[in-house]
Amino acid sequence: MKIVIVGSGAVATNLAYGITTTTRYQVEIAARNPQKAKDIADGLELKVKVVAINKCDKNADLYIIAVTDKAIEEVYKELLKRISPEAPIVHTSGSTSVDVFGENARMVGVLYPLQTFSRNRIIDLREIPFYLEAEDEHLKRTLIKLVEELEANWDWLDSEKRKAIHVAAVFACNFTNFMLACANEILEHEGLNIAELKPLIEETVTKAIESDNPISVQTGPARRSDNRTIFLHEQYLKNRPDLKDLYASISQKIMRKFE
């Protein structure tokens, strides 16, 4: 099976790495900036060919568009100048509907890896859930074959549910990271660092996931409606209005849950 991955970002790089190291599929990376893609591929010693999009393999078994959400449509149009409109093609975005490929496209779908990727941090694809969407039977089989070869967990998921997962992931991942960033900002001000909180953070996450229902294990001043402590904490943050606002508004939301 020949796969063309379009993109040179963290998702494209991680997919290329995973596919070339755990399957026998041939991978070609097609990028708007092939030199950048080539540097990354060389750095990771990937066994891939890197080309410009308008030079990509015309007869691949699957095209995976792994670019930022807003570039998907443009990249797709660029691809269509080179390949047949009948070619099997997917994107990897959580919040983009499959409709981005237009109403008449037939062999189109989604291969959404639910993970936060960084370019310089390779993640084992077997640890990641993949959410697939496709109408066409041939494309369905192609996608299943790929994720099975990768030994990844996978499931079918339509565009609406995928959007729910993506919104949930923003809370669970992006916003969680931001909470840790706020904690670190407070600690650094006192010559301390987020590493001090490592056992606490790990226990929090373990407990939340094991509970199957994180709100049932909510703790802290807001959970107890401990207005005295909330007041002391807001006083402590009085010279940092952004942190103080955030502290107040999240505490308020937690209290409302337990009214």
Add this chain to the structure above:
Amino acid sequence: MKIVIVGSGAVATNLAYGITTTTRYQVEIAARNPQKAKDIADGLELKVKVVAINKCDKNADLYIIAVTDKAIEEVYKELLKRISPEAPIVHTSGSTSVDVFGENARMVGVLYPLQTFSRNRIIDLREIPFYLEAEDEHLKRTLIKLVEELEANWDWLDSEKRKAIHVAAVFACNFTNFMLACANEILEHEGLNIAELKPLIEETVTKAIESDNPISVQTGPARRSDNRTIFLHEQYLKNRPDLKDLYASISQKIMRKFE
């Protein structure tokens, strides 16, 4: 060494369990509700004596008040009816100053275990950082002896810095849990569950801590100022105003960081 732990909540229970299982110290639990404390101690097969506060050992080497913040002062006054004002005594609160014991108290301090405790979930105290505060040399030695016997990590920390750690812990622990609760609420609405996001959450936390500076690894729509995706997500949450507000306000704070 004889230790009296005052309290029957999660902190008291975890301390009693840790001290009785890893040291040779004698532990007595003194509680406002001794029957409740006794049931918990029996459930955990703790080798402790459980008594009412006004019946506690008068000659212990250390008294640890492990009750909710707002009850510390009252419990302390109750203890003083029974024990000498010269007895070595500490509380376990992150956000309460050592001044809660009054200006004239001499043998007073703080033993703050930085962890989120649940009554029915025993945590290995060796994994937890303890922050200590004391002026008196004898009390200092007593506290060091205890944490060293527990094989715990520990450090001295004054009341002001301990407050910083506690505020940071609210962000890193209580607010993080609430972000996971919001994610779960969104997922459950689609027949899914927080467990789907486990690999994503674990990678997020690992990456944030390893980076030593979580804001440097911030990702997501707000980080990219991807207003299109933010709009779609807010649309998706339009019937759940609390979630939508929270999504909007945290996204805005993240965007401001990268302006």
